[in-house]
Amino acid sequence: MSTHETDVNTISPELPAMFDGMKLAAVATVLYIIVRCLNLKSPTAPPDLTYQDTPLNRFLLKSCPQLTKEYIPPLLWGKSGHLQTALYGKLGRVSSPHPKGIRKYLPMQDGATATFDLFEPLGDHRTGDDITMVICPGIGNHSEKQYIRTFVDHAQNDGYRCAVLNHLGALPNMELTSPRMFTYGCTWEFGAMVGYIKRAYPQTQLIVIGFSLGGNIVCKYLGENRVNQERVLCCVSVCQGYCALRAQETFLQWDQFRRFYNFLMADNMKKIILSHRHSLFGSSFKMMDANLSRLYTATSLMQIDDNIMRKFHGHSSLKEYYEKESCVHYIHNVNVPLLLVNAADDPLVHDSLLSVPRTLAAKKPNVIFALTLHGGHLGFFEGAVLFPQPLTWMDKVIVGYANAMCQWEKQKPPCQSGEMSESACEGAKA
Secondary structure, three states: OOHHHHHHHHHOOHHHHHHHHHHHHHHHHHHHHHHHHOOOOOOOEOOEEEEOOOHHHHHHHHHOHHHOOOEOOOOOOOOOHHHHHHHHHHHOOOOOOOOOOEEEEEEOOOOOEEEEEEEOOOOOOOOOOOEEEEEEOOOOOOOOOHHHHHHHHHHHHOOOEEEEEEOOOOOOOOOOOOOOOOOOOOOHHHHHHHHHHHHHOOOOEEEEEEEOHHHHHHHHHHHHOHHHHOOEEEEEEEOOOOOHHHHHHHOOOOHHHHHHHHHHHHHHHHHHHHHOHHHHHOOOHHHHHHHHHHHHHOOOHHHHHHHOHHHHHOOOOHHHHHHHHOHHHOHHHOOOOEEEEEEOOOOOOOHHHHHHHHHHHHHOOOEEEEEEOOOOOOOOOOEOOOOEOOOOHHHHHHHHHHHHHHHHHHHOOHHHHOOOOHHHHHHHHO
16 A cells, blocks of 8 residues: 555544534534524513602502513523514514504694594503503604504503604604604604693593603603693603713714614614605705705714704704703603613613613602613513514503502502501501
């Protein structure tokens, strides 16, 4: 046998072993990336709660188990805030119902036309009272979005009337009637809807709900004037950022891919603005061309806000616009019970922004701040392994908190009017 043949026979048995080792290393690397990206090693836990120890808060936490029990997302992907957010953004919800409502049109003083959809309850409320949920959706959203439809159907089945604001300019087939569309913190349309509900249903009590940007609007609305809190039982805000001035800095960072999300949201805002270009910019081609040129080159929400949005209300600078339209300057005036919900893995809301609700809940007895470990931005899907359930943790916790507040109002002891000591109150509640 030649030397060449001996060398081949000696080396060849080692090659399969080497390739097997490379395959194992590749598989291990892929599995490591999957585990890291899907956050599979992250534990499940109850929400982290910040609140003052008061009779009302103890009653709410006892009566709304979603706030004290583990939130368990789908095992394979639910611990990734990005996938929770992406599934919400792309699909909204799974198996969304189609609640039937009536669209209402409200003329505004500046010529704009506010619209909202009204959904009557599908049964009596458990307390026998007339309760209306007034709902403000997220940025560029309206009553036809799947997450709104899912929530409305759930609330209707629990005996709540629902009024859902359609953000000015958000409905695809609704023309603007003035050169103005929704902005980050304008409360005019929401206030008009609440006013209509109060006049049309003089016996109803209100539960105020805001999602994302809508959370900023409803908290700002309640804090702008004490009159706005009349007949309001409570307020729930989910996944808002509280302070736009602080948030804009984090939106330019690549951490948690916020810069990418910023680009996607800016692109969506461009589409909404362009669909109303003639109503917003008038018939002057020179003015339209100037505005559209700035719009086409914008790659972030901040650039769109600076070049287009702030001008709808005459703000002289982007800083002034964000300061005037953020609820952080008004939320301390809200005295009705207030539940603030955020997720720690929300890729849109940086952890530094959560000092606002955490500090507020530590200082004010009417506030509970609930921070879930998972949930992403308006995701909060629940499920066993792969497929999410139609109802999310978010849907359940809002209705659960609302039910607890209605029950408290129905049977609250005289001590809440200052007629009994706290010890006597505890005895009455027991």
